[in-house]
Amino acid sequence: MTMAEFQVRDVMALAKRAGAEIMAMRPLVIANPEIKGDGSPVTLADKRASDIVIAGLAQLTPAIPVISEESPDAANRAIMAAHERYWIVDPLDGTRSYIDGFDGFGIHIGMIDQGVPVVGIIYFPALDVFYYTDNGKAYCQEQGNTVRELKVKTLAETGDPVSAAVSWKKHRQPEGFRCIEAVGGARVCITAEGQTDIAVIEAPFSYWDIAAAHAVLRAAGGELFDMETGAPTRYPAGSLAIMRAVGGHADVVGAHRVRVLTAANDLLKQNGASRPKP
Numbered sequence: 001m002t003m004a005e006f007q008v009r010d011v012m013a014l015a016k017r018a019g020a021e022i023m024a025m026r027p028l029v030i031a032n033p034e035i036k037g038d039g040s041p042v043t044l045a046d047k048r049a050s051d052i053v054i055a056g057l058a059q060l061t062p063a064i065p066v067i068s069e070e071s072p073d074a075a076n077r078a079i080m081a082a083h084e085r086y087w088i089v090d091p092l093d094g095t096r097s098y099i100d101g102f103d104g105f106g107i108h109i110g111m112i113d114q115g116v117p118v119v120g121i122i123y124f125p126a127l128d129v130f131y132y133t134d135n136g137k138a139y140c141q142e143q144g145n146t147v148r149e150l151k152v153k154t155l156a157e158t159g160d161p162v163s164a165a166v167s168w169k170k171h172r173q174p175e176g177f178r179c180i181e182a183v184g185g186a187r188v189c190i191t192a193e194g195q196t197d198i199a200v201i202e203a204p205f206s207y208w209d210i211a212a213a214h215a216v217l218r219a220a221g222g223e224l225f226d227m228e229t230g231a232p233t234r235y236p237a238g239s240l241a242i243m244r245a246v247g248g249h250a251d252v253v254g255a256h257r258v259r260v261l262t263a264a265n266d267l268l269k270q271n272g273a274s275r276p277k278p
Helices: 008-029 044-060 073-082 095-100 186-192 207-219 250-270
Strands: 066-068 085-093 106-113 116-124 129-134 137-142 163-167 178-182 198-201 223-226 245-248
Touching: 008 044, 008 095, 008 106, 008 116, 008 129, 044 066, 044 085, 044 106, 066 073, 066 207, 085 095, 085 207, 106 207, 116 186, 116 207, 129 207, 137 207, 163 186, 178 186, 186 198, 186 207, 186 245, 198 250, 207 223, 207 245, 223 250, 245 250
Parallel strands: 066 085, 163 178, 163 198
Antiparallel strands: 085 106, 106 116, 116 129, 129 137, 198 245, 223 245
């Protein structure tokens, strides 16, 4: 992939346009969510943002197909089966937080190439914050101000106790860590910029929830690792979800992954749940 195919700033402008639509629609849809088959909420804002992003990417990169959370499952799987490289979009990550008045929701636009997340653009419209990759590096821009490059914390820089970016649902917080709540893929973004030592993905995550943030983490010097095996997380065509994972600098994850896994399993036992499936 070459930068001649698209400019990151053009994709960021597309995300910002979708974000403006989401914010404009929020008062209208906040009390009228629909419920999908899996019990999760969806709104007209999800659908409108998806349409904007898909149409915009089709103009910017007509040769690269787009997978979106709001597209039919069969269509998404057909794209994955036929293409090694594709955009993958969550037009409104954190719909529940959007409805509930919490501002951590975001627009995630990632690209997967041969199972590896290689591009990530994440925009949090309520906060006006971008996390993104460009030419192999990771950056953050807040409220249109100066861009700063991101770097994950190294083992020597970790705190005591270790800080972990976790789900904003408090009952899912692992014990023994200083936990910082974030919505969906945002926990990986704040780990990429060094706000936390690690990011904990305590349950299987859909590709569109995590791929863009994973690309940012990799560009910031980190990686997302399977919580049980320690192998780098990848995106095979036969699935639409990754398994439980821990993100951060390889040395930091290596030092704490088993402890995170133990804490996550303890939470499962407390909730009376079995080992999660993708």
